[in-house]
Amino acid sequence: MSPPPPSPSISHDTEVPESGMTTPREWSIEPTLRVPSEKRLPNKEANGAPLGRELESVEAPPKVVVGASAEDDNPPPEGGRGWLVLLGSFLLTFSTFGLVFQSLYEEVVLPDTSPSAIAWIGSIQYALCLMPGLLSGRLFDLGYLHIPLAAASALLGLATILVAECKVYWHFLVTQGLVTGIANGFVFGPAMPIVSHWFRKKRSTGIGIVAAGAAVGGTVMPIVIRQLIPVVGRKWTMRIAGLIILVVQGVANLLIKRRLPGTNHPGGLTNPRAFKSIPYSLYVFGAFVGFLGMYTPLTFIDVSGITSAHLSPTFSFYLVSIANAASLIGRVGGGMFSDRFGVINVLIGFNSAAAVTTFVWPVVKSKGELVAIAVTYGAASGALVGLLAAPVAYLGDTADIGRRTGMMFTIVSIGSLIGPPISGAIYAANDGFLQVGIYAGCTIVACAVILMLVKISAVGTWRGKF
Numbered sequence: 001m002s003p004p005p006p007s008p009s010i011s012h013d014t015e016v017p018e019s020g021m022t023t024p025r026e027w028s029i030e031p032t033l034r035v036p037s038e039k040r041l042p043n044k045e046a047n048g049a050p051l052g053r054e055l056e057s058v059e060a061p062p063k064v065v066v067g068a069s070a071e072d073d074n075p076p077p078e079g080g081r082g083w084l085v086l087l088g089s090f091l092l093t094f095s096t097f098g099l100v101f102q103s104l105y106e107e108v109v110l111p112d113t114s115p116s117a118i119a120w121i122g123s124i125q126y127a128l129c130l131m132p133g134l135l136s137g138r139l140f141d142l143g144y145l146h147i148p149l150a151a152a153s154a155l156l157g158l159a160t161i162l163v164a165e166c167k168v169y170w171h172f173l174v175t176q177g178l179v180t181g182i183a184n185g186f187v188f189g190p191a192m193p194i195v196s197h198w199f200r201k202k203r204s205t206g207i208g209i210v211a212a213g214a215a216v217g218g219t220v221m222p223i224v225i226r227q228l229i230p231v232v233g234r235k236w237t238m239r240i241a242g243l244i245i246l247v248v249q250g251v252a253n254l255l256i257k258r259r260l261p262g263t264n265h266p267g268g269l270t271n272p273r274a275f276k277s278i279p280y281s282l283y284v285f286g287a288f289v290g291f292l293g294m295y296t297p298l299t300f301i302d303v304s305g306i307t308s309a310h311l312s313p314t315f316s317f318y319l320v321s322i323a324n325a326a327s328l329i330g331r332v333g334g335g336m337f338s339d340r341f342g343v344i345n346v347l348i349g350f351n352s353a354a355a356v357t358t359f360v361w362p363v364v365k366s367k368g369e370l371v372a373i374a375v376t377y378g379a380a381s382g383a384l385v386g387l388l389a390a391p392v393a394y395l396g397d398t399a400d401i402g403r404r405t406g407m408m409f410t411i412v413s414i415g416s417l418i419g420p421p422i423s424g425a426i427y428a429a430n431d432g433f434l435q436v437g438i439y440a441g442c443t444i445v446a447c448a449v450i451l452m453l454v455k456i457s458a459v460g461t462w463r464g465k466f
Contacts, residue, residue, distance in 0.1 A: 075200065076259065082198030086206055088255030089191040092149075093213035095156060095221075095245045096129055096184040105172070109234070113169050116424030119299055121177045126295055127417030128181025129188050130409035136189025137406020138269050143262020145190055146253065152186035153249035159183055161242030164235035187249070189409070190256075192389040193402045197259040204343050204390045208335020211386030215331055215378075218324035226317055263400075271403050279458040280395040282450055284408045290351065290384060290447030291415035293440030296423040297361055297377050298323055301370070304433050309365050319370060323378035330382025335390070342465035343390045344455045350383035351448040355441050362437035384447075388412070391454070394466075419443075 076082070105118045139148055159179040166172045191213075195206040221241060228237040275281045298320060305316030330350055338346045357377040364370055392405045423436045430436075452462060459466050 076198050078199055084255050085198055085257055086209055088252045089210040090213035091248050091252035092187050092191040093210055094217035094248055096188045096214055110169055116421050116428055119420040119424040121172050123417050123420040124177035125181040127413040129184040130413035132185030133189050133406035133409025136186050137402035140190045140193055140402035145258055148186055150253050152183045156183035157242045157246035160245055161239050164238035193405050196393050196401055204338035205335040207390045208332045208386050211331040212328050215324050215327040219321045222321050274404050279454050282454045283391050284411050286447050286450030287412045288415040289443055291412050292419040293443030294381055295416055295420050296440035297358055299420045305370050309370050311367055319374045323374040326375040326378030327382030329379035331386030334383035334387050343387055344451055344466050348448050348451045350380045351444055354380035355444040358437055358441035362433035
């Protein structure tokens with residue numbers, strides 16, 4: 001009997017520069033070779049840490065990882081130094097949301113500007129928190145962390161200080177929308193994927209804790225600003241806010257640290273192969289649809305308090321802070337529930353609650369009812385915002401998580417960019433929030449349905465943990 005034909009050969013020669021990032025000097029793969037994700041090259045040592053390089057064929061979609069990750073050769077410590085990194089990531093997100101005030105701008109700062117135009121300031125800032133993820137995720141995978149993070153942190157603080165000098169609409173649009181948003185994006189970008197370097201079993205809980213930083217910042221900073229404006233004026237208030245951000249970001253930069261060395265995966269800035277995975281593609285599409293309406297109640301609940309419930313502008317302003325504070329329940333609690341029951345299961349439940357609350361929001365008329373809506377919606381929407389990056393970790397391997405997360409963030413950012421202005425235009429055309437609530441609620445319902453399809457396509461059934 002003739003011996004079996006030899007296996008196709010793979011030749012490689014990998015060098016490890018001082019940065020710890022591996023770059024292939026030469027790869028030679030025969031055209032018919034398909035290497036599944038389980039077959040890896042032998043480990044090398046990079047700066048004392050084992051490094052496994054994975055080869056995947058161009059045709060093969062990324063592997064869906066349920067339960068333990070495929071990265072078993074160098075498991076995360078599940079704590080230790082990771083808790084300080086988690087604190088640093090929490091502080092990074094503290095400054096990235098919550099500094100656009102729709103009702104304050106409509107009533108005081110920009111009274112001659114339409115609500116839809118003002119909504120563009122916040123929507124651009126929210127979108128740019130996610131949109132640079134394509135670049136920041138790739139830089140993270142390559143091993144670049146501290147230099148881009150420090151530059152973005154400094155820009156974020158300085159841009160907030162410069163808001164004090166804004167006088168007309170386009171000043172706010174450029175400074176608070178574009179510049180602050182871009183800085184937020186490069187600060188927020190590495191805060192989520194770095195959790196996977198240090199945690200696996202507690203990964204969703206860790207991501208929820210990091211996301212809680214935005215909820216705390218979105219609660220504390222608006223209250224601080226609102227209390228300071230009557231005392232020191234708007235200009236000095238924004239300067240003080242900028243200094244607070246610089247201090248918080250400085251501490252965060254000192255605490256955050258990578259555990260794994262950078263990896264240079266083929267494909268450059270994007271990885272189109274990831275979209276050959278049906279669960280990943282469905283998840284990205286579902287998150288995009290959800291964010292078309294997710295920020296609508298948070299953007300307009302203070303305005304509806306004034307126009308529909310006839311609340312004072314002072315109290316109505318705090319509805320956003322109440323919603324942000326309640327989002328801690330969804331961000332942290334959702335993460336803990338996800339580790340126990342599955343992240344997609346938890347997201348489906350919280351999305352359903354957010355949809356019901358969004359439908360009810362326009363018809364409430366009293367202070368107590370609006371506070372209840374703010375608490376319920378904040379808790380429900382906090383899970384989707386806080387756990388947005390968590391499912392990506394289960395739909396592929398850790399080594400490429402920055403790029404896959406970045407692609408998802410960039411696509412989702414388009415939804416968060418156009419969603420609030422669409423809602424603002426609907427409100428202006430109908431002079432009320434009923435149609436706005438129907439629009440936003442339907443997008444969130446659609447997101448929940450698509451999440452169910454993600455689960456079915458990933459595990460083959462709607463039952464069980466995923």
